[in-house]
Amino acid sequence: MSLTHDTQTDVQDRAILVSLVTDQIKRTGIDPELSLQELVQLAETAGVEVVDVLRQNKETPDSRWFIGKGKVEELRMAADGLGANTAIFDQELSGAQVRNLEEALDLKIIDRTQLILDIFAGRAKTREGIIQVELAQLSYLLPRLSGHGKNLSRLGGGIGTRGPGESKLETDRRHIRGRITELKRQLDDVVKTRELHRERRRKSGAVQVALVGYTNAGKSTLLKQLTDADVYIENQLFATLDPTSRVLQLPAGKEVVLTDTVGFIQNLPHDLVASFRATLEEVNEANLVLHVVDASSPMREEQMEVVDSILQELGAAGKPRVVLFNKSDLCQPEQLEMLPSGRGYLKISAFNPDDLARVTGLIADELAGDTLVFRIPGDRGDLSSLLYRVGEVQDTQYEENDVLYSVRLNKEDYEKWGYKLAEFVVQQD
Ligand SMILES: Nc1nc2c(ncn2[C@@H]2O[C@H](COP(=O)(O)OP(=O)(O)OP(=O)(O)O)[C@@H](O)[C@H]2O)c(=O)[nH]1
Ligand SMILES: [Mg+2]
Structure with a gap:
């Protein structure tokens, strides 16, 4: 069972985690052990059972296998011995490396990025979230397609088989590009709706x-x-x-x-x-x-x-x-x-x-700023309630038909509402 605990009925994935520490990674100052610990958490979040962890130090990654050839063999033996069906790499792999490893090992090969994308895919609930995740998955996948076709099955072959899903995707890049364009268009709509919401919130102060x-x-x-x-x-x-x-x-x-x-x-x-x-x-x-x-x-x-x-x-x-x-x-x-x-x-x-x-x-x-005193005419309930909404009313006094409000108001709010309130300011500290 994996990732979402709802649609999956297959047995739990058993994974070996692999971390390659290159000179470049050493220079970033990120502690590879802590990164691995986090990868374990990520894997567990995705519903994967971690059965082993392999590490290698190497100046640069191997262009074909990412890890060294000997390490590939070690990984194969470990997977056989432990009954693992998946290897998860802590660093990002190229499409060619994934394919080479898949062929050599007969394991599902996943990298940190794909694992994170899978988790996100399992979590997305709103339309916006779902669009955004699918877009990220396809953008990740597109440059990794070699045109051989085989690894398109990887779309549905993530940890949770949570990819955009084979049903939604036919088997060529053009289709994926088309889908990306469509998703971007949908996302534009979402962005516009969000902007409208924001605008409304801004207006309401x-x-x-x-x-x-x-x-x-x-x-x-x-x-x-x-x-x-x-x-x-x-x-x-x-x-x-x-x-x-x-x-x-x-x-x-x-x-x-x-x-x-x-x-x-x-x-x-x-x-x-x-x-x-x-x-x-x-x-x-x-x-x-x-x-x-x-x-x-x-x-x-x-x-x-x-x-x-x-x-x-x-x-x-x-x-x-x-x-x-x-x-x-x-x-x-x-x-x-x-x-x-x-x-x-x-x-x-x-x-x-x-x-x-x-x-x-x-x-x-x-958020609070300076205290200002406003003299608001008694019949301007709209302004009194504005003061209560945007500021922090600290004191009120009644004078004839007016009310004197001492209000803590920050600069930003004052700039926003000053056009309505400026003429009523009687005192500023
Ligand atoms: N002991 C303790 N646990 C906490 C405290 N605050 C949060 N937690 C726990 O930390 C875990 C994560 O809490 P969340 O609120 O889901 O964390 P989040 O930042 O929203 O995480 P994401 O949504 O995954 O980014 C939960 O198990 C919480 O119960 C705290 O002050 N003390
Ligand atoms: Mg949260």
Whole structure:
């Protein structure tokens, strides 16, 4: 049984994981052992049983086999001995390497990218998610087709047999190209709809806060704990694919829209990032980004770097950002002490109500700006309610037919609503 636990009836895939450490990989500074640990998690998330792990150090990859010829033989013996039917490589393989290995070994050959794409395919639920995953899968596959036809069966031959599916795809590149064009068109529609939603949210003056972070950091858990949202939470990688937004009430009554997003991972397939751009754009819309970190992870620092660089790639690096070191309940006190603290950092557990209050307090602080006093005529209920919606009303006084409101309002909101409110400002601190 694999990946989705719903449609599959075949026996569980048994896989041997393979990691080749080249000089180039050594230079990236990514710890290959931690990367392998993560590959184990990815494989398990995909419903695969990991039966062995093979490692090789080599200056450069072998052009035909990726790993050395001797290692191929070792892999074949291990697979025979352990009854494995799949080999999963921690690094990306070329189409030719996959074919050569498949022929030599009679095993299903999958690389990290394909594994991630498979997991995503099994998770996608919304139309948008499904389109984006299929597009990423086909973009990954297209340059890997040699025209020999055989490996088209790989489309349906991923871990979860979750590929775009043979039924949907005929057997030639032209067809795939056509499908890619069609998917891009559909995605354009989705993007337009999303833009309309955003526009509406902008007009309503809603302040947007985005939860971002490495997969499994606890983003969905936080959304759920803070807003009672009914979201999918799993101790698995990539539990969330489609962004979910919920209204969050801040202490002084101000409302913000809190959005949970897809988790990041190192070496996130490029095609996937490109396809998910529409979804990830949500982050660019945010007024504030909450970077959720699994503080208990041995890979904490590497994971934070990955998130930073993806934010950079998305053009969201300059956003106001706060780091939430989550899962503090799983950390040793001395571990917590080593984490950065001060403004812009908070150590929390998503399950601790006091910590949740600190999070909403922090969001309010980050979003709040200066206090202004407005004199609003009594018959302008529209403006009073606007003040309550976009600012934090701290005090009200009645004077004749007017109401004096002291309101904390951030610069961004003031710029947005100033055209309506400017003439009513009587005092600015
Ligand atoms: N002990 C502990 N576990 C937590 C905490 N926050 C989240 N978890 C657990 O961590 C796992 C992952 O949580 P999710 O909320 O699904 O993580 P996510 O960041 O949304 O993950 P993806 O959607 O896969 O990117 C779940 O098993 C949660 O119960 C925390 O503060 N402490
Ligand atoms: Mg999630």
